[in-house]
Amino acid sequence: MKGLLSWNVLSGILNTMIGLATPFLFAALGETFAQTAGVVNLGVDGIMLLSAFAAFYVTLSSGSLALGLLAALLVGLAMGLLMSFVSVTLKAEQGVSGIGLYMFGLGMSSLLFKVLIGTVKTVDGFKPIAIPLLSNLPFVGPILFRANILTYCAFLLVPASWWLLEKTNLGLKLKAVGQNPAAADSVGISVSRVRYLAVCMGAVLAGAAGASLSIAQLNLFQDNLTAGQGFIAVALVYFGGWRPVGVLAGALLFSVANSFQLWVQVLGVKVPSSLAVMLPYVLTILALTVTANRARQPAALNKPFERGES
Amino acid sequence: MKGKSKLIGLVLAALVATGAAAAPVKIAVIMPSATTDAAFSQSMWGALLSVQKELGGEAAISLKYTENMWNVPDAAAAIRDYASSGFDIVIAHGSQYGSSIQEIAKDFPKVTFAWGTDVNTYGLPNVYAYTAAAEQGGYVNGVLAAKLSKSKKIGVTGPIEVGDAKTYIDGFVQGVQSVDKTIVISKTWTGSFSDVALMTAAAQTHIASGADALTGSSQSVVGSIGAAKGKGGVLWFGTQADQAGLAPELVVASQVYDWTGMLKDILAKRKAGKLGGVAYTLTLDNAGLKVAYNPAYKLAAAVKAAGDAAISGISKGTIKVNP
Missing domain, CATH: 3.40.50.2300 (Response regulator)
Structure with a gap:
């Protein structure tokens, strides 16, 4: 237990936390946009999987990480359009549509992996970039300023998302169609168009989350690579109360708990491993319980919009 | 008719x-x-x-x-x-x-x-x-790891403490300790056979704590190999299948189930x-288990000889490995 209190271990815990939080931030912030506009997309994990595969395969084939990332974002966009078409245009039940999208992503990524690659391979992913001066700061420098480009983007996305939601016309429209789509419609806002945009923005960011796994952190692809991270990302949106800062807090809490339990085991602290691996989930459930009453869920969340119906 | x-x-x-x-x-x-x-x-x-x-x-x-x-x-x-x-x-x-x-x-x-x-x-x-x-090949890998570790810290990543994942690691620990009892072996169990991201983080944690040799069992250890790949000087010891192809520069040997x-x-x-x-x-004796040395990794002759001696000893019964 004594070893856990050293600077070296603390630095290690926080460093691992930053890496683990990256895909959660992309996916959960994206889902925040979709849910703010009233659409629950439970297919985030499937989008992450297919995008992770696309990023990996294109990088493996072309040797270009930029092309790999672009492929992931385009796959995310395509799956976002599919989700939008089913849930917004066809007005299908959003939860079921999302599960269908997840299963499609899981199955298709597995099939393509088997047909196009065949076995586990690795690529040279995005390398850490040291920010001049800042990376030399004691303690925080190596933790915050020696990350790969996608990690920097994920964390910068938090203030960018806040700005978009709180300070722009688009943010107001997203909230309007998520809170009262009939009222938004009556003042000339196209509910369908805004929801399409929100879902697609979320899906593109889920694509970035997938890419962050396959070509930045793990540098490989394997069946079911995400292991359910997309579903945790959806939970983080509720945890964060549909606010980017809340999502950040949730992603960091879950990740630091995971990082902490890994260090507990590495240092040989006498805690059963089965208890240690439960820690992040127990903490998240506790935090969700504490924050549940303070959350402001969009009033029209999960409700298809039909003109003339209130 | x-x-x-x-x-x-x-x-x-x-x-x-x-x-x-x-x-x-x-x-x-x-x-x-x-x-x-x-x-x-x-x-x-x-x-x-x-x-x-x-x-x-x-x-x-x-x-x-x-x-x-x-x-x-x-x-x-x-x-x-x-x-x-x-x-x-x-x-x-x-x-x-x-x-x-x-x-x-x-x-x-x-x-x-x-x-x-x-x-x-x-x-x-x-x-x-x-x-x-699995403990038999684990023992051989442990001997090799102990001979090659310079930091005298070795990390082990596994899914759940059951089945051959556990027996492999138990054998690995015995192999390390047969060479040098002072080597620190840290174990991490992720609780999942499939969570590659968490297995990667576990391997990174071992590396951050000073481990320069890693091993592990389950389908998700490809993440650990990926984590080791980005760090110069960290070695990997595989099990279940020949994992040399994943990172030829750092996989020393793999226990192969045949x-x-x-x-x-x-x-x-x-x-x-x-x-x-x-x-x-x-078993190693009935050739169902094999230790595949990675030809792309330049293993010192003395270390390979120690590995071969362990294989021979286990096969002949002069070395007992507890599952």
Whole structure:
């Protein structure tokens, strides 16, 4: 237990936390946009999987990480359009549509992996970039300023998302169609168009989350690579109360708990491993319980919009 | 007329008999992960393909697989479907499938079932069981790791403390300690066979704590290998399948499960009319376990000699490794 209190271990815990939080931030912030506009997309994990595969395969084939990332974002966009078409245009039940999208992503990524690659391979992913001066700061420098480009983007996305939601016309429209789509419609806002945009923005960011796994952190692809991270990302949106800062807090809490339990085991602290691996989930459930009453869920969340119906 | 009918009957019987003899043996395998997992499932699928090729190709053996059966009820349904649709041998490749085999095998007495890793045939005449003495290769890898570690810190990543994942690691620890008892071995269990991201983070944590040699068991250790790949000087010791191809510069050796001998024996026994009732254990001595040195890694002769001595000692019984 004594070893856990050293600077070296603390630095290690926080460093691992930053890496683990990256895909959660992309996916959960994206889902925040979709849910703010009233659409629950439970297919985030499937989008992450297919995008992770696309990023990996294109990088493996072309040797270009930029092309790999672009492929992931385009796959995310395509799956976002599919989700939008089913849930917004066809007005299908959003939860079921999302599960269908997840299963499609899981199955298709597995099939393509088997047909196009065949076995586990690795690529040279995005390398850490040291920010001049800042990376030399004691303690925080190596933790915050020696990350790969996608990690920097994920964390910068938090203030960018806040700005978009709180300070722009688009943010107001997203909230309007998520809170009262009939009222938004009556003042000339196209509910369908805004929801399409929100879902697609979320899906593109889920694509970035997938890419962050396959070509930045793990540098490989394997069946079911995400292991359910997309579903945790959806939970983080509720945890964060549909606010980017809340999502950040949730992603960091879950990740630091995971990082902490890994260090507990590495240092040989006498805690059963089965208890240690439960820690992040127990903490998240506790935090969700504490924050549940303070959350402001969009009033029209999960409700298809039909003109003339209130 | 009567004689003519008899002759036609005899010819038809001969044709059917010829056709039956030429019909391939139908084998189905159900696996928890993908056939391409570079670990447990790939070891069995690779062995099946190898046996098929050796015994006459698709004309002799017809193979089907169902992969990613993490969910046991789904796997049980697949086992029953294969058994009821004319397959001769159904292999349930996962220790979690034991109770399903116990229940289903009774309903299909003419079908041979094989499952592992375990040694329990449940007293059923049509069930084979198989396991691997993973601790043996673990011991050899441990000896090599102890000889090569400069920091005297070694990290171990595993999924859950059960089955061959545990016995491999137990053997690895014994191997390390046989060389140097002062080496610090840290173990991390992620609680999941499939969470590659968490396994990667576990490996990164070991590296951050100073470990310069890593090992681990399960389908998700590809993440650990990926983590080690980005760090110069960190070595990897594999198990279940030859993992050298994942990172030729850092994989020193892999314990390889070679199920081919067992599969050929099951086929021979079935042909002789014995549908089950035997438990197999892969060992270094019966060549079911092999230690594959990575030819791309320049292993010092003295270290390789220590590894070979461990293999020889375990095979001859002069070195005892506790599972």
